[in-house]
Amino acid sequence: MSYVDDVLARVIAKNPSEPEFHQAVTEVFESLRPVIEANEDFYKREAILERITEPERMIKFRVPWVDDQGQVQVNMGIRVQFNSAIGPYKGGLRFHPSVNQGIIKFLGFEQIFKNSLTGLPIGGGKGGSDFDPKGKSDREVMAFCQSFMTELCKYIGADEDVPAGDIGVGGREIGYMYGQYKRITGLYEGVLTGKGLTYGGSLARTEATGYGLVYLTDELLKCHGESMEGKTIVVSGAGNVAIYAIEKAQQLGGKVVTCSDSTGWVYDPDGIDLEALKEIKEVNRARLTEYKKYRPDSEYHEGRGVWQIKCDVALPCATQNELLIDDAKQLVANGVMAVCEGANMPTTLDATQYLQENGVLFVPGKASNAGGVATSALEMSQNSERLSWTFEEVDSKLQSIMVNIYHNIDEAAKRYGKEGDYVTGANIAGFEKVVEAMLAQGIC
Numbered sequence: 001m002s003y004v005d006d007v008l009a010r011v012i013a014k015n016p017s018e019p020e021f022h023q024a025v026t027e028v029f030e031s032l033r034p035v036i037e038a039n040e041d042f043y044k045r046e047a048i049l050e051r052i053t054e055p056e057r058m059i060k061f062r063v064p065w066v067d068d069q070g071q072v073q074v075n076m077g078i079r080v081q082f083n084s085a086i087g088p089y090k091g092g093l094r095f096h097p098s099v100n101q102g103i104i105k106f107l108g109f110e111q112i113f114k115n116s117l118t119g120l121p122i123g124g125g126k127g128g129s130d131f132d133p134k135g136k137s138d139r140e141v142m143a144f145c146q147s148f149m150t151e152l153c154k155y156i157g158a159d160e161d162v163p164a165g166d167i168g169v170g171g172r173e174i175g176y177m178y179g180q181y182k183r184i185t186g187l188y189e190g191v192l193t194g195k196g197l198t199y200g201g202s203l204a205r206t207e208a209t210g211y212g213l214v215y216l217t218d219e220l221l222k223c224h225g226e227s228m229e230g231k232t233i234v235v236s237g238a239g240n241v242a243i244y245a246i247e248k249a250q251q252l253g254g255k256v257v258t259c260s261d262s263t264g265w266v267y268d269p270d271g272i273d274l275e276a277l278k279e280i281k282e283v284n285r286a287r288l289t290e291y292k293k294y295r296p297d298s299e300y301h302e303g304r305g306v307w308q309i310k311c312d313v314a315l316p317c318a319t320q321n322e323l324l325i326d327d328a329k330q331l332v333a334n335g336v337m338a339v340c341e342g343a344n345m346p347t348t349l350d351a352t353q354y355l356q357e358n359g360v361l362f363v364p365g366k367a368s369n370a371g372g373v374a375t376s377a378l379e380m381s382q383n384s385e386r387l388s389w390t391f392e393e394v395d396s397k398l399q400s401i402m403v404n405i406y407h408n409i410d411e412a413a414k415r416y417g418k419e420g421d422y423v424t425g426a427n428i429a430g431f432e433k434v435v436e437a438m439l440a441q442g443i444c
């Protein structure tokens, strides 16, 4: 058995009941095969694949809090500090009832390569809780966040581990957690990113993931003789990433006709009304059923279904495994040109393969959604120098980071004879820097 297959089998056996982690490792290992097999004895002796799939540290803790009825509630909290070869651990916190160890490990593993692709000095980490902020009062969310940080604060720091937002964690949650960190440690430091602008946040961080996704997509299209101008775009999700992807796509002349949440989806053939969407989701924290009140001619459907709408570009921006093989077939049948992932691992392995085999330009999330964490690293820089940069300054750095990521993954794919395979290109380019740093630092 080859070294790659041997370690993959052991990772799966050693981490049972973690299908998302197996999926993420399988995708990365398949891409790395040509790199590893060109020097198999060396990588095997160094146990590089074993080291890169075993988190440096994993912290799991109880999060007790009191709800508005006086009832004590208990959630699980977790932080996976996966790899610090190129910088302090960096990655978001996800609050969603589906959160478990396998999901946080897949996200932390992906984050290692994503953070490497940004070109900035940040290692890979991820964390979260099975707490569901939906339907909770602000006081309940604050009670939960304070309890969560009371434990987490022992393991993080501006030069150690810097969490941020992800699903279910936005400005409100970051604010409550920052306040609690400061109370306990007495430190006013850049321990979290995605902070509010009055206490150390960076301009353009809110927009960064969605904007970055569209900057990269636009560069991809331009390098293939196209652009976002005049394209019909299908987006899934209606959260932070989706909203700002829609905003930038519209600014570049694209027409976005869908969005979705966990209960249903909207088709608005005239183009999504972004102000309405922001009011529904950012201000009222309401369901997409509300959208029809703003746009009576739009359609609302229960369940999932955005991928059946004919489009040129598809941007999955909700969650993992939301674009399945049948969706990929439908997209191809409808003539889709490009699929770029805003979410983390939204496309299943077989759907990815189908899209690639049918000539669709496909960019994996670890490259195309890296603008969020890249701008978090810019927030860290601003905190360190105790200065704030203008929106234009941060936005233009974000833009060049995304353009560079596209060219780096394109070049890495070409170097291994896989032109146009951006999955392989992203995994190899991300891996190369991390491995060089790991080897330089000895056995650790």
Ligand code: NDP
Pocket (backbone or CB within 6 Å): 098, 165, 166, 167, 168, 169, 209, 237, 238, 239, 240, 241, 242, 260, 261, 262, 263, 317, 318, 319, 320, 342, 343, 344, 369, 370, 372, 373
């Ligand atoms: P938000 O919580 O702001 O929004 C998530 C959106 O996806 C909501 O519309 C939500 O619907 C929907 N959604 C979540 N879970 C499910 C589910 N199980 N089934 C169907 N729909 C679902 O999160 P973000 O926009 O921040 O994150 C979206 C994706 O982007 C995630 O994969 C995240 O890991 C990734 N990402 C986020 C970055 C960031 O900076 N925020 C950076 C890079 C990647 P509902 O409101 O009904 O729950």
Ligand code: 2IT
Pocket (backbone or CB within 6 Å): 090, 091, 092, 093, 114, 162, 163, 164, 165, 166, 193, 344, 369, 370, 372, 373, 374, 376
């Ligand atoms: O998946 C991700 O890259 C994020 N949720 C953002 C992480 C960060 O540290 O900004």
